[in-house]
Every structure is written in structure tokens, then in C-alpha cells.
Amino acid sequence: MTHEQGRLGGEYHGTQGPLFWLAVRTAMLTALTLGVYRFWAKTRIRRYVWSSVGADGDAFEYTGTGLEKFLGFLAAIVILAVYLGAVQMILFYFGLTLFGAAETQAELFLQFGAFGITSLAILPLVFFAQYRARRYRLARTRWRGLRFGAEAAAWGYVWRAMIYWAIALLSLGLLWPLMTFRLAQYKADRSWYGNARFRQNGRWTGLYAAMKQLFVALGLMVLAAIFAAIQLYVLAGLWATLGAIWFSVGLLSYRVNAFVYLTENLVLEVPGADDVTFGTSPQTWNVLWQMVGGSMAVFAATGLVFGLLGAGPLLLIGLEAVPLHVLIVPSVLLYMLALAISGALWLIWVAQPILRHVVTRCTAQGTGALNGVAQRAGDSGADAEGFADALDIGGAF
Structure with missing residues (x-):
């Protein structure tokens, strides 16, 4: 992380080797414990990832524990x-x-x-889980020894999310920026770093520029419909296919550019000092390449791993050198190892490169004011992402 005249620029220090072996070990332990260890596995991976993100020579710290996540999950299961x-x-x-x-x-x-x-009936719980999971992650994140945090306002987020999602769907997506901005603003305005409060500035109409590629995809779909109407079905199919592909790219472009707009209009209000402002410049095509190229590499490598690990048992069965029942346990263990390797490859070839790209393109200005930030009282663990784990919306990390 560089620090020039009150400006910080992000760095990511994680490497492939340590994260790969950590992911493989924790995935195998998760499989051997029939899924129970996954709470500790996610905690260990988060600690590695958080500590790899630096800011002015100080790394972020994740203080959550696997036990509190496990207990939160059990409580959430009972309530659900x-x-x-x-x-x-x-x-x-x-x-x-x-x-x-x-x-x-x-x-x-x-x-x-x-x-x-x-x-x-489940939908409100999904939104509830999303807000509570975010609050938990903030409460268990520190930088320079100071805690992040968020207000206990999950139910307020729930009814707002229900309303804005309904508006977005009823408008056939035309008011999607309204939903994106209002929900992001609700979360940001209730987030803290120490005793300094975040505030989301900007206007929801500013997100329409991020929808440019989606409008192009819509135009291609309209063109396909016109060709279909005049019975030029081959051309209609070609334009419809291109429109579908463009729409997928457009969704990614919207997420990236919406993130840019929201970040550039986010400020941190430090008591008695000037605001800290933020900037970012991730590139859609870089993220797309990491997603597509990385996923293809993972798919190819996974096929090779399954083939190599499965060749031995299949050969022994074919030669009748070993009874089938003797190979059941080794075959299951090899299968679990192959799955663990596949998941680890996704982390190092897809998730980590995207995270590195985003982090290294984030900046903060006016950071001299951060010296005046005081410690924040610790937030309770609440359900420790229990609902998010129970509903399987825990996210990549």
C-alpha cells in the first residue's frame, strides 16, 4: 500500500501456493467431518485473505472464529x-x-x-441473512487495530429490499439502478470504521451509465425479434445468441461500473476532520477474462485431476487385481481429494486474481484524517452468519 500526501493505494500480498494448500487441507477436513469443519475452514481462508490486503503497511485482520459461526448456524437452523x-x-x-x-x-x-x-416466505429471511452476514464480517474486521462495524438494522433492510426488488421487477429492470443505489446507501450509511461513519453520496440516476451494455443487449434482442417477425430465422437466431452473450457481459459490466460509481461517491466522516474519499478503477474486461479464462482452466484441470486419480482404481478393477469392496474407501477419498483440488484451483485462478485486481485499483484520499479515528465498541456476534450459512448465501469468502 503506497502512502503519498494523504493518499493510499491498495496492494494485495496473497500468493497462490499457500492459499491453494490451505484450501485443499480445509476442504478435505470438511469432507471427513461430513461438513462440520466448513465453519472453521471458511474462517481460516478469510484470515489468510484479510491479512493479504494491506493499507499503508498495515494488513487487515479477521477476528471471527469457527465456533461462533457453528453455534450461529445451529441457532439459525432451529429458528428456520x-x-x-x-x-x-x-x-x-x-x-x-x-x-x-x-x-x-x-x-x-x-x-x-x-x-x-x-x-x-423465505425471501425476507434471505435479505435478513445478507444484512446480518455483512454486519458480522464488518464487526470481525480490523485495520490498524480499529474495528469496523454496522448498526443493527437488518429488518429495516428487509422491507426496503422487498419493496425495491418489486419495483425493479415490475419496471422490467428499468428501475434496477434505483434498487442498487438505495440498498447500497442504506448499508453504507449504517457502517462505521471506529467512530467514523460512512456516507453514500451520489444519485441513483448516476447508475444508468453503468447499464450501457445492457441497453446494447436489449437492442440486439429487438433486432432478433424483427428478423423473426419477417421469418429470417437464421439471422434471428444469430442476433438472439449474440444478444444473450452480450446480456451476460452487460450484467458483469453493470456490477463493475456500479461498484465504481458507488465507491467514488462514498465518504468516511471523521469527527473533527475532513472527510476521507475513495476511488477505484477495475476494468470489466479484466474481470471477465479472469472469470472466463480462469473457469475454463479450472474445468480443464479438474477433468485431468479426476482422470488421473480415477485411473488407478479403474485399472485395478478392470484387471481384477483387487476386490471391488477393498477399493470403495480409497476411491471415495480420492474423489474427495479431487473435489478439494477443484475448489482450491477456483480460489487461486478465479477468486484471488479478481480480488487482487479490484484491491490494487482502490484508493483513498485525505487519509491523514484517519489519525483522529477512535476505537469503536465491539459488536455482538449476533447469529455469526448462521442464517447466511443455513440459506447457502455465504459468498466466495
Whole structure:
């Protein structure tokens, strides 16, 4: 991290080797413990990643523990079971059920209705889990010994997320920037570094520039529809395919450019000092290359690993050199090892390069004011991402 006249520029110090072997070891332990160790595995990987991000010679620190994540998960499972059980009892009272084979179209329709209601019932918990998981990560992150934190405002985020998602969907995506900005603003305005508070400036209409590639994809789809209408189906198919590909790229471009706009309009309000401002300049095509190229490399390497590790047992079975039952346990262990290697390769060839690219393109200005930031009182672990783990929305790290 460089420091020039109150300006910090990011550096990432992580390397492939240590992260790869850490990921393989923790994945194998997770498999051998039937998934129980995954809470400690994620904690160990986060500690490595956090400590690899530097700021003016000081690395970030992750202080979460696997035990608190495990206990939070158990508590969340109990609450979810009671909540979903209550939902199913209400559905049953009204003659709706998810279980049993439908014998008529009416029963099939009622089952679809029950499934939709159950999904809507879970949706608030998804938003609740997202906010609480973010709050937990901030509360367990330190820099220069000072804690980050977020206010206990998960339910306020839930109803806002429900409303803005509905607006975005009903507008067929045209008001997607409104949802993106308002939810990001809600989270940022309730986040802290020590006793300094973040504030999200800007306007939601400023995110429309980030949708440029999505509008291009829409134009290609319209062109495909025109060709289909005049029965030029080959050209329609070609333009529709190009539009679908462009749409996928457009979604990534929107996320990257929305991140840029939000970061450049984010400030840290330090008591008694000037605000600290931020900047970033990740490139969409760099992120796309890391995602596509890295994923292809992982796919190819994974196929090779499965082939090499599976060749020995298959050869022994074919030659009848060893009884089949003797090879069951070794084969399962080799399969778990192959999966662990695959996951580790994704971390070092996809996730880490993208993180390095983003971190090294982030800057902060007016950082002399950070010397006036005081320590923040520690936040409770809450459910320690328990709901996020139970609903499988924990994220890459």
C-alpha cells in the first residue's frame, strides 16, 4: 500500500501456493467431518485473505472464529425449522401442501401455489441473512487495530429490499439502478470504521451509465425479434445468441461500473476532520477474462485431476487385481481429494486474481484524517452468519 500526501493505494500480498494448500487441507477436513469443519475452514481462508490486503503497511485482520459461526448456524437452523414449520401448518390449514403426488390439475395448481408462498416466505429471511452476514464480517474486521462495524438494522433492510426488488421487477429492470443505489446507501450509511461513519453520496440516476451494455443487449434482442417477425430465422437466431452473450457481459459490466460509481461517491466522516474519499478503477474486461479464462482452466484441470486419480482404481478393477469392496474407501477419498483440488484451483485462478485486481485499483484520499479515528465498541456476534450459512448465501469468502 503506497502512502503519498494523504493518499493510499491498495496492494494485495496473497500468493497462490499457500492459499491453494490451505484450501485443499480445509476442504478435505470438511469432507471427513461430513461438513462440520466448513465453519472453521471458511474462517481460516478469510484470515489468510484479510491479512493479504494491506493499507499503508498495515494488513487487515479477521477476528471471527469457527465456533461462533457453528453455534450461529445451529441457532439459525432451529429458528428456520420453527418458522417454516409454522408456514406449512398455515398452508395445510388452507388446504395447500408441498407434499404428496398431485392427482388432478387443481391439486397440481395448489402445489405450485404452496411452493410460491413458501418461497416468498423465505425471501425476507434471505435479505435478513445478507444484512446480518455483512454486519458480522464488518464487526470481525480490523485495520490498524480499529474495528469496523454496522448498526443493527437488518429488518429495516428487509422491507426496503422487498419493496425495491418489486419495483425493479415490475419496471422490467428499468428501475434496477434505483434498487442498487438505495440498498447500497442504506448499508453504507449504517457502517462505521471506529467512530467514523460512512456516507453514500451520489444519485441513483448516476447508475444508468453503468447499464450501457445492457441497453446494447436489449437492442440486439429487438433486432432478433424483427428478423423473426419477417421469418429470417437464421439471422434471428444469430442476433438472439449474440444478444444473450452480450446480456451476460452487460450484467458483469453493470456490477463493475456500479461498484465504481458507488465507491467514488462514498465518504468516511471523521469527527473533527475532513472527510476521507475513495476511488477505484477495475476494468470489466479484466474481470471477465479472469472469470472466463480462469473457469475454463479450472474445468480443464479438474477433468485431468479426476482422470488421473480415477485411473488407478479403474485399472485395478478392470484387471481384477483387487476386490471391488477393498477399493470403495480409497476411491471415495480420492474423489474427495479431487473435489478439494477443484475448489482450491477456483480460489487461486478465479477468486484471488479478481480480488487482487479490484484491491490494487482502490484508493483513498485525505487519509491523514484517519489519525483522529477512535476505537469503536465491539459488536455482538449476533447469529455469526448462521442464517447466511443455513440459506447457502455465504459468498466466495
